[in-house]
Amino acid sequence: NAGVTQTPKFQVLKTGQSMTLQCAQDMNHNSMYWYRQDPGMGLRLIYYSASEGTTDKGEVPNGYNVSRLNKREFSLRLESAAPSQTSVYFCASSEVAGGTYNEQFFGPGTRLTVL
């Protein structure tokens, strides 16, 4: 099992450009998440998907859109990148939404720089 995979690993954009970060998991998890982590900070939740077909905003959703393509894949799109979106982006998945706590499994991250 690969777990949670993310592409690309690194990306440099110019202000105003768009791009999509891809995430896939092979653990048959229902829930998936996108976080961003700025230098020296904790992770902040951008969007999450409790189950296939649903998405909800997290703490910092502005400037982003997401698509839960199927149970395996959850993409994050930046329509018009800004320097403030320079960060490391992590995708995660977990077994079941709601109820008792379920461990989140994280991908290796995408390091994005917006010039």
Place this chain on the structure above:
Amino acid sequence: LAKTTQPISMDSYEGQEVNITCSHNNIATNDYITWYQQFPSQGPRFIIQGYKTKVTNEVASLFIPADRKSSTLSLPRVSLSDTAVYYCLVGRSYGQNFVFGPGTRLSVLP
């Protein structure tokens, strides 16, 4: 939204036991307490989770007093490879209620 407070950084020496305490005064009845570990350039990794009293696994122990307003992560006999950032989270499962604070940066010295 349960907020947590933990020390920004801690230093320890190899072979010592390390205890990291987290305060969560407004924890809700249904909230669980979870700890994650993050190495540089990697995503966080689940360490341990508990609801009350004591939980132990092969990596760590988690102590939660009766009032649940704080918790302590205990790492026995740390090694250099335990140098990482440790996050305390409080929440039921996911979404806006599940917040990563700045964490505790643990440095293990030889």
